[in-house]
Amino acid sequence: xxxxxxxxxxxxxxxxxxxxxxxxxxxxxxxxxxxxxxxxxxxxxxxxxxxxxxxxxxxxxxxxxxxxxxxxxxxxxxxxxxxxxxxxxxxxxxxxxxxxxxxxxxxxxxxxxxxxxxxxx
Numbered sequence: 001x002x003x004x005x006x007x008x009x010x011x012x013x014x015x016x017x018x019x020x021x022x023x024x025x026x027x028x029x030x031x032x033x034x035x036x037x038x039x040x041x042x043x044x045x046x047x048x049x050x051x052x053x054x055x056x057x058x059x060x061x062x063x064x065x066x067x068x069x070x071x072x073x074x075x076x077x078x079x080x081x082x083x084x085x086x087x088x089x090x091x092x093x094x095x096x097x098x099x100x101x102x103x104x105x106x107x108x109x110x111x112x113x114x115x116x117x118x119x120x121x
Contacts, residue, residue: 006010006029007058007059007104008055008057009056009057010057010104011056011057011100011102011104012029012030012039012040012055012057014057014068014102014104014109014111015039015055015100015102015111016029016040018100018111018113019040019042019053022028023044023046024042024043024044024045025042025045025046025053026040026041026042026044027041027043027050028040028041028085028100029041029043030083031081032075033080033081033084033085034080034081034084035077036077036078036081037081038052038053038054038061038078038081038082038085039053039054039055040052040053040055040100041053041082041085041113043093044096046095048088048093048094049093049094049095049096050082050091050094050095050096051095051096051097052078052081052082052091052095052096052097052098053098053099053100054070054074054078054098054099054100054117055095055099055100055102056099056101056102057071057103057104058102058103058104059103059104059105069107070099070117075118078109079097081096082095082097096115096116097111097116097117097118098113098115098116098117099114099117100112100113100114101114108110
């Protein structure tokens with residue numbers, strides 16, 4: 001497996017563990033719809049809401065912050081996929097889109113959680 005794929009898988013696991021510690025329930029990982037993949041679909045039990053989480057893991061921020069790699073095209077695909085998930089599962093909860101940005105290398109292991117991220121970028 002390519003090193004960047006391993007880093008990405010590690011980042012999704014790290015993000016899932018972080019969300020669990022924060023009281024979220026993980027409903028799905030790597031949900032596919034059409035051309036889109038949602039890294040994590042979670043339920044925020046405290047707010048009784050559904051959360052679509054895009055995880056971006058990089059080994060440095062030399063070329064930009066991880067969250068800056070979520071393009072407008074990716075956002076459109078995630079919204080479409082999340083709409084399909086909600087419809088398929090007959091869910092009537094408020095839905096939010098978050099980004100979890102992770103920097104992981106030999107000296108750093110840093111996670112930043114951006115709630116309602118698509119409104120900030």
